[in-house]
Amino acid sequence: MTTIHWFILIGCLMLARGLFATSISRLPVSSSIVYLAVGLILGPLALNVFAFDPTKESHLLETLTEIAVLISLFSAGVKMPVPITRKRWATPIRMAWVSMSLTVGLIAAFTHFVVGLPLGAGILLGAILAPTDPVLATDVQIRHAGDRDQLRFALTSEAGMNDGSAFPFVMLGLGLLGAHELGEFGWRWLAVDVVWATLAAIVLGIAGGALLGQIGWRLRNREPKHEVLDDLVALGLIGVVYGLTVMAHAWGFLAVFFAGVALRQTELVLSGAHKDRQGLLVADDVEDQVTGDEHEVPLTVSGESLVFKEHLERLSELTLVLLLGGMVASSDFNWRSVSTAVFLFVIARPLSIMLGLAGSNAPMRVRSITGWFGVRGIGSLYYLMYAINHGLPHHLARDLIQFTVVTIILSIIVHGSSVTPALHRFWPKSRRT
Secondary structure, three states, rough: OOOOHHHHHHHHHHHHHOHHHHHHHHOOOOOHHHHHHHHHHHHOOOOOOOOOOOOOOHHHHHHHHHHHHHHHHHHHHOOOOOOHHHHHHHHHHHHHHHHHHHHHHHHHHHHHHHHHOHHHHHHHHHHHHHHOOOOOOOOHHHOOOOOHHHHHHHHHHHHHHHHHHOOHHHHHHHHOOOOOOOOOOHHHHHHHHHHHHHHHHHHHHHHHHHHHHHHHHHOOOOOOOOOOOOHHHHHHHHHHHHHHHOOOOHHHHHHHHHHHHHHHHHHHHHHOOOOOOOOOOOOOOOOOEOOOOOOOOOOHHHHHHHHHHHHOOOOOOOOOOOOOOOOOOOOOOHHHHHHHHHHHHHHHHHHHHHOOOOOOOOOHHHHHHHOOOOOEEEEEHHHHHHHHHHOOOHHHHHHHHHHHHHHHHHHHHHHHHHHHHHHHHHHHHHHHO
């Protein structure tokens, strides 16, 4: 396919998605399944119109997935409900750290003892597949800033945090394969990759988001009025926080998520909004914001840029899922790759959630549903490309590509087709408050 053909194909899909948004939203499947179907039909699995080799295009694919995940993580961060309380955040924190770590261990054990992968490759594959995806999981995540749904909050904040908590295991897997320095008895990995990289990312993210919130608020309240280009400012925050965090040898994904959280928290505090208020201050929210004869709503960077970020999310989802169809052939669906995906969906994910939330105040219904939902997608592709570009041996790269791509495809199909009926059946609207 030429560049012009790609323009036409992606343009047609964007037109169809935009013009028939209501009809598509009523389907019992996610939009990702539609994009995937097009990619599979046009890819090597069917018509073979195009093929995409992730090994040859690993640097391009790493960049594309990196950008997509960053935008999605920031969007998730600015939609987090307020205020931040221990009771509200305890469940997703345990899911993102304890359950995610357990999932890595279970996948590593299965792929090492059953499938036959080296232990380092098994841990690396576990780190690639364990995190839930912030890009493709929009159907089970917070849809807007005023969404009080307990289940959606848990899944959204989990996806925001575990993209950072997975990175230490990526480095551990690479270290066991000889592609990363772990230090004697793993001291360097523990001190730098786990403790420093995690804490520094959280601190830098919170500091960057809070600082921008202060600056934006003061500029907007100066006389004469000062215009702020919210979309550019938000993208600038993502770029600066991510760049500085990576330069500090910390986890940039985690920093960007917490930058979004801190930005919104800061703006709501400065606006004087009630601590229990859940919505962002957006243009159509005029409640208690009357000045004189006119409705005047304080503008915020987090609120005004959110719609733009969601458009970028949709575009990246469409493009990358379409490319996914060009990465897979029929031979990739063998017992090793399919059994790994089934093990993840049916055993590793549910078991790790139940163990991770044992003794918590999370209702059993929430534990059961989150144990099933956990879409794998763009984030997993990023970790895979990162590993390939940072010393993963070629013979193992082919195996891990096969495992990852098949798992993502099956996840999109299985989770995408079950999310709507499952939520209607087990999580009625009366609970989504």
